[in-house]
Amino acid sequence: MNKTLTVNIGGIVFHIEEQAYEKLRKYIDAIKTYFTSSDGRDEIIQDIEARIAEMFQEKIKSSQQPIVESEVDEVINVMGRPEQFAADRDDRPYDAAGQATYSSYTRGYRRIYRDPDDKVIGGVCAGLSHRFGIDPLWLRLAFAISFFAFGTGLLLYIVLMIVLPKAKTTAEKLEMRGEPVNIENIKRSVAEEMDSIRDRMNEFTKGNKNFNADTFSRKTGSVLENIFETTLDIIKSILKFAVKVIAVFMLLFGLVLFGCLLIALLAILGVGGIDVPVFFTNFFLTPSQQFWGFTAMFLLIGIPLLMLVYQGIKILFRIRHENSMVRYISGSLIAVGFIMAIAVGFSISKNYRYRDVSRVSLPVIQPANDTLYIDAVKNERYSNGFGIHIDDDDDFSVVSGTLDSIMRIRTVRLDIQKAPGDSFELVKVQIGRGSNREEAALSSRNMNYKFEQQDSLILFDQSFTISKDVKFRNQKINLILRVPVGKTIYLDENSRYVIYDIDNVTNTYDGLMTGHYWQMTPRGLKCTDYDFSRDETGHEGIGDNTHRITINGKEVDISSDAKVKIDKHGIEVTDDKNNVHVKVDKDGVKVEDKGE
Amino acid sequence: MRKGVLEFCIMAIISQGEIYPSDIIAKMKEAKLIVVEGTLYPLLTRLKNAGLLAYTWVESNAGPPRKYYKLTPIGEEFLKELKVTWNELVDAVNKTAKQI
Numbered sequence: 099m100n101k102t103l104t105v106n107i108g109g110i111v112f113h114i115e116e117q118a119y120e121k122l123r124k125y126i127d128a129i130k131t132y133f134t135s136s137d138g139r140d141e142i143i144q145d146i147e148a149r150i151a152e153m154f155q156e157k158i159k160s161s162q163q164p165i166v167e168s169e170v171d172e173v174i175n176v177m178g179r180p181e182q183f184a185a186d187r188d189d190r191p192y193d194a195a196g197q198a199t200y201s202s203y204t205r206g207y208r209r210i211y212r213d214p215d216d217k218v219i220g221g222v223c224a225g226l227s228h229r230f231g232i233d234p235l236w237l238r239l240a241f242a243i244s245f246f247a248f249g250t251g252l253l254l255y256i257v258l259m260i261v262l263p264k265a266k267t268t269a270e271k272l273e274m275r276g277e278p279v280n281i282e283n284i285k286r287s288v289a290e291e292m293d294s295i296r297d298r299m300n301e302f303t304k305g306n307k308n309f310n311a312d313t314f315s316r317k318t319g320s321v322l323e324n325i326f327e328t329t330l331d332i333i334k335s336i337l338k339f340a341v342k343v344i345a346v347f348m349l350l351f352g353l354v355l356f357g358c359l360l361i362a363l364l365a366i367l368g369v370g371g372i373d374v375p376v377f378f379t380n381f382f383l384t385p386s387q388q389f390w391g392f393t394a395m396f397l398l399i400g401i402p403l404l405m406l407v408y409q410g411i412k413i414l415f416r417i418r419h420e421n422s423m424v425r426y427i428s429g430s431l432i433a434v435g436f437i438m439a440i441a442v443g444f445s446i447s448k449n450y451r452y453r454d455v456s457r458v459s460l461p462v463i464q465p466a467n468d469t470l471y472i473d474a475v476k477n478e479r480y481s482n483g484f485g486i487h488i489d490d491d492d493d494f495s496v497v498s499g500t501l502d503s504i505m506r507i508r509t510v511r512l513d514i515q516k517a518p519g520d521s522f523e524l525v526k527v528q529i530g531r532g533s534n535r536e537e538a539a540l541s542s543r544n545m546n547y548k549f550e551q552q553d554s555l556i557l558f559d560q561s562f563t564i565s566k567d568v569k570f571r572n573q574k575i576n577l578i579l580r581v582p583v584g585k586t587i588y589l590d591e592n593s594r595y596v597i598y599d600i601d602n603v604t605n606t607y608d609g610l611m612t613g614h615y616w617q618m619t620p621r622g623l624k625c626t627d628y629d630f631s632r633d634e635t636g637h638e639g640i641g642d643n644t645h646r647i648t649i650n651g652k653e654v655d656i657s658s659d660a661k662v663k664i665d666k667h668g669i670e671v672t673d674d675k676n677n678v679h680v681k682v683d684k685d686g687v688k689v690e691d692k693g694e
Numbered sequence: 695m696r697k698g699v700l701e702f703c704i705m706a707i708i709s710q711g712e713i714y715p716s717d718i719i720a721k722m723k724e725a726k727l728i729v730v731e732g733t734l735y736p737l738l739t740r741l742k743n744a745g746l747l748a749y750t751w752v753e754s755n756a757g758p759p760r761k762y763y764k765l766t767p768i769g770e771e772f773l774k775e776l777k778v779t780w781n782e783l784v785d786a787v788n789k790t791a792k793q794i
Binding site for chain 1: 715716730731732733735736738739740743754758759760761
C-alpha cells in the first residue's frame with residue numbers, strides 16, 4: 099500500500115506515489131542547485147518539467163494511474179543527471195550581434211578525464227595535459243623519472259588511473275579539452291558557491307517582501323513554506339561552500355603529510371641518498387621485521403592520507419563517478435596494514451623470549467700492597483652520537499662514526515663479593531636474549547667489553563659495544579670482583595658509574611662508597627677511613643648512646659655520658675656505664691675495658 | 695571554436711525547419727553528440743537569450759504545449775559565419791593532419 103500524491107508538472111496533473119515523488123523532487127532540486135539564476139534557471143526548469151510531464155504521459159495509460167518509482171527512474175535516466183549536463187557548461191556570453199565572445203573568463207568546469215586517443219599506458223598524462231595546458235611529453239617524462247625515484251610515480255599513476263574516468267563520449271572529450279585547472283579556477287569554483295549563496299539570500303529577502311505586501315492575497319501556509327524552503331536553500335549553499343573550503347584543506351593537508359611520510363620512510367630506509375646518521379631500526383629489528391613494520395606503517399598512515407587527497411580532488415573538481423573499488427581496496431589495505439602491525443609487534447616481543455648467559459673469568463694481577471684501586475672510564479653520554487634514553491639505570495646510545503654506526507650499551511654492573519681464597523678474582527657474566535636459543539647465545543657472546551689493569555689500578559669501561567650483525571636485545575654485563583678477607587679496595591669517584599648495589603657491613607649506598615678504602619672482613623666490606631656506622635645511626639652509636647672507637651687495633655665502646663679530661667698530663671676518658679677507662683699520658687696508652 | 699561545436703550542431707539541425715526539442719535530441723543522440731536530454735535545454739535557453747533562436751508555442755494533443763524552435767535572422771547570419779569558421783577549421787585540421 100503506497101500513499102499517492104497529486105502534483106502539477108508542467109501544467110498537467112499527475113498522481114504520483116510518495117517515494118516516486120520524493121525521488122523526482124530531489125532530482126529537480128539537484129538541477130536547480132546545478133544552475134545559477136544567471137543561466138536562466140527558471141526557464142530551463144520549466145522546459146525540463148514540461149518534457150518530464152510529456153514522458154510521463156506517454157507512460158501512463160489513464161489519468162488515474164499513479165506514477166511509480168521505476169518510471170521516475172526511467173525519466174531521470176533519459177534526461178540525465180545534472181552532472182551529466184556538464185558538456186554544456188560552457189556559459190560563454192553572446193554579444194548582441196550573436197557573436198560568441200571568446201573572453202578568457204568562462205564559468206564552466208572542465209573535468210579531468212583519461213584520454214584514450216592519446217594514450218601510452220592509461221591516458222593519464224594525456225588527460226592531465228589537457229587540464230594543465232602542458233605538453234603530455236613533459237608529464238610522461240616526469241612520471242617516468244619518478245618511477246625510478248622511489249617508485250612514487252607509479253603509486254601516483256595508479257591512484258590517478260583509478261580516480262580519473264575515461265573520456266568515452268564526444269561530450270566528455272570536449273569537456274576534457276576545456277580550460278585548465280589552476281589556482282585561479284579553484285578560487286573561482288569557491289567563489290561560485292559564494293554567488294549562489296548570494297542568489298539564495300536575494301530570493302529570501304524577496305520572499306519576505308512579498309509576504310509583507312500580499313499578506314491578504316496569499317495563503318500564509320504557502321508563504322511560510324516558501325520562506326522555509328529558501329532558508330533551507332541558503333543553508334545548503336553555505337554548506338556546499340564550506341565543503342569546498344574543507345576540500346582545499348583536505349587536499350593540501352593530505353598531500354603535505356603524505357610527502358612527509360614518504361620522505362621519512364625513504365630516509366629511514368636510506369634510499370635516494372638522503373643521509374640519516376643512523377639506520378636506527380637496524381639495531382633492534384631483523385630485516386624482515388623492518389620491512390613489514392615499515393610497510394604496515396605506510397599502509398596504516400599513508401592510505402588514509404591518500405584517501406584524503408582523493409576525496410579532496412573529487413569534491414573540488416566535481417568528479418562524481420563513484421568507484422566502489424577504491425573503497426574496497428583502500429579498506430582492505432588498511433586492514434592488511436593493521437594485521438601486519440600486530441604480527442610485527444608479536445614478532446618483536448618474541449625477540450626477547452630466550453635468555454643466554456656466558457661466564458668468563460678474567461685474569462687479575464695481584465696488587466703488591468694488597469690494595470686494589472677501582473676506577474671507571476666515563477663515556478660522554480651522547481657525545482657525537484644520537485642516543486635514546488630508556489631509564490636512569492639502563493640506557494644505550496648509538497654513536498655514529500664516519501664509516502659506521504656503533505651501538506653502545508651502558509648496562510655494565512660491578513658487584514664486589516668475598517673471595518673464597520686469598521687472591522683477587524674477576525668474573526664477567528654476559529647476558530643476552532633472542533627469539534631462539536641460537537640467537538640468544540649469539541647475542542650473549544658478541545659483546546665488546548674493555549677493561550684494563552695498570553699495576554694495582556683496574557680501569558673498567560662503563561659501557562660495551564655490540565657488533566653490527568648483532569641486534570640490541572637488552573644485553574647486560576655483570577662483573578663480579580672477589581676480594582679476599584683482609585685485603586682492601588679503593589673505589590675511585592668515577593667507579594660510581596659501574597658499581598651496583600654492593601653489600602657492606604654499614605649498608606652504605608653505592609654513591610657514598612666512592613672515594614673510600616674498603617677492607618674485606620669476614621662479615622663483609624668495611625670502610626677503613628670513615629665511620630659510616632656514625633652516619634647510619636646518627637649520634638646514637640651502637641646500642642644506646644654508645645660509640646665504638648678503635649684504639650691500637652682494639653675496639654672499645656664508649657658511652658656519650660663518659661667524662662673526658664684533657665690537661666697537661668694527657669687525655670683521660672672515664673665511662674662508668676660501660677666500665678671503660680682510657681688513659682693517654684707520657685707512659686703511653688692504657689685501656690681498661692671491664693665491660694667485655 | 696571547440697566549445698561552440700554543440701551550439702553549431704543544434705543550430706544546424708534547427709535551420710532545417712521548425713523543430714521540437716525531443717526531435718533535436720533524437721538527431722544529436724544519433725550523432726553521438728550528447729548522451730542525455732537534460733544537456734539540451736540549457737543550451738537552447740542560452741541561444742534563445744542571445745537572440746539566435748526564437749520559439750512558438752504549439753498545442754499538443756497528447757501533452758503540454760510544446761516549444762517549437764526556429765532560427766532568427768541574426769541566428770541564420772551567425773550560423774553562416776559559424777559554417778565558414780567550421781570549414782576553415784576542418785580544412786586546417788585536415789591539412790595539418792596530412793603532414794603526420
